[in-house]
Amino acid sequence: MDAAVAISIVIVVLVISSFYLSRSEDSLPKVQMMKTGSDIIAVLDNEGFLQSSNATDIKGEINDLLPPAYNMRVSINGTFLSQALIIETGTEPVGATFIGGGKRFFVITSPSPGYGIIKFWIWLK
Amino acid sequence: MSKAQIGILDLIIAAVLFMAVAIPSVYFWNLTRDRLITGMDYSEMQVKAFQLSDLLIKSEGKPTKWENTINETLALGLAESDRAISPQKLSALNATSYNTTRKLLNVGIYSFKIRLTNPGNEPIMEYGKNFTGQSSVVIERYVTYEGEKIIFEFTLWK
Numbered sequence: 001m002d003a004a005v006a007i008s009i010v011i012v013v014l015v016i017s018s019f020y021l022s023r024s025e026d027s028l029p030k031v032q033m034m035k036t037g038s039d040i041i042a043v044l045d046n047e048g049f050l051q052s053s054n055a056t057d058i059k060g061e062i063n064d065l066l067p068p069a070y071n072m073r074v075s076i077n078g079t080f081l082s083q084a085l086i087i088e089t090g091t092e093p094v095g096a097t098f099i100g101g102g103k104r105f106f107v108i109t110s111p112s113p114g115y116g117i118i119k120f121w122i123w124l125k
Numbered sequence: 126m127s128k129a130q131i132g133i134l135d136l137i138i139a140a141v142l143f144m145a146v147a148i149p150s151v152y153f154w155n156l157t158r159d160r161l162i163t164g165m166d167y168s169e170m171q172v173k174a175f176q177l178s179d180l181l182i183k184s185e186g187k188p189t190k191w192e193n194t195i196n197e198t199l200a201l202g203l204a205e206s207d208r209a210i211s212p213q214k215l216s217a218l219n220a221t222s223y224n225t226t227r228k229l230l231n232v233g234i235y236s237f238k239i240r241l242t243n244p245g246n247e248p249i250m251e252y253g254k255n256f257t258g259q260s261s262v263v264i265e266r267y268v269t270y271e272g273e274k275i276i277f278e279f280t281l282w283k
Contacts (some may be wrong), residue, residue, distance in 0.1 A: 003139070007146055014153055028171050032264070035175070039267035042208040046269040064244065065267055065274065 029124075034100035037072060037122035040065045041104050050076065050118060051108045059087050071125050078116025080108055093123040167260060170235065174262040174281040177230055177237070182208050182268050182277055192217030201229045210241070210270040210277070218252060226252075232281070240278040241270065249275060258282045 040062060044050050049058050053076055066072055071090035093099060103119040126134075186202030188194070192214045203218060205211035218226065218239075230237070238253035249270065261282035268277045 003142055007142070010146055010150060014150065017157065018153070027168075028262070031171070031175060035264075035266065039208060043267050043269055043274050046206070046209045047272070047274065 030098055030100065033070060033098075033122055033124070034102065036067065036070065037100055037120045038102050038104075040072070041074070041102070041118055041120055044118075045104065045106050050106045050116060051110075053078075053081060053085055053116070055085055055087055058085075059089065062087065062089055069125055070122055072123075073121045075119045076116060077119075078106075078108070079114035080112070080116065090125065097123050099123045167262070170260065170262045170281055170283070173232070173235065174264045174279060177232070177281065178264045178266050178277065178279040180230075181239070181279070182210065182266055185211075186214065195221055195225075198229060201226065208266070208268045210268050210275070212271060215241075215250060215270075219250065223253060235281050235283045237282070238278075238280040240280070242276050242278065244274065244276065246276075253280075256280060256282045 043065060044058060044061060047061070049061055058074070058076075062072055062074070066089060071088075071093070073086070073088045076085040076087075099121050100123070101119065101121045103117055106116050106118065108114050108116060181201065181203045183204055184200070184202030185204055186192075186198065187200040188197070191198040191201070192211075195217060201218070203210050203214045205214070227237070236254045236258065238251070238255060240251050241249040243249060261280055264279045264281075266277040266279070268275060
């Protein structure tokens with residue numbers, strides 16, 4: 001009886017630890033996704049797309065850079081806009097999908113000096 | 126059956142049971158330990174690769190004009206501004222030996238390769254050693270170079 005109980009306990013411990021080990025997630029895809037979003041926003045800023053705030057041009061550039069596996073949403077607001085500019089590349093995430101996000105401040109010099117904030121959200125299709 | 130025979134039989138059954146539990150346990154323990162060590166190694170590589178790619182594409186280096194005084198370089202950075210690669214710094218990197226760069230980047234036991242391509246995957250520059258090891262982490266970052274968007278690929282391997 002003692003032996004049976006001991007063996008059962010050992011087996012239960014082994015099975016549970018195996019289950020939790022196999023469930024451990026690889027964090028690289030999430031970090032890569034966040035960095036991709038952040039890089040795209042930086043490139044948009046460096047290329048002057050944010051300063052022009054032309055929704056069609058920004059969407060085209062995002063679609064150019066965004067890997068096919070991702071969808072992205074950006075919101076631009078600032079002193080030079082009367083209302084926030086929302087740009088989406090695809091459908092909204094479904095279910096419990098991980099959504100990465102971030103924001104970046106940028107400066108505009110024309111038509112008058114000011115600043116803007118761009119926020120982004122990125123997720124797997 | 127005598128008492129002695131029963132005692133021996135009992136011992137044999139106990140030993141068999143013990144082996145039946147001990148052998149899979151030892152095997153599983155080793156397997157788990159290997160998986161943990163491999164996972165930790167890979168995580169360390171991932172973190173290092175992200176840190177190094179961040180350092181290279183976001184920082185100007187130290188001193189900021191290190192490309193003019195390569196021998197006095199304390200830290201490498203290829204950016205002229207956030208995620209905009211400087212052509213001068215890229216040329217200076219090309220002129221620096223791999224071992225010097227390895228020391229400046231403090232990659233430790235790892236080797237690395239930097240590859241810059243345009244969105245059509247045509248190479249602009251390659252630097253470092255090609256992967257010939259057991260495991261690698263490849264990080265792709267978007268940057269601008271001379272006003273054009275390009276892909277900065279950083280591979281860390283061992």
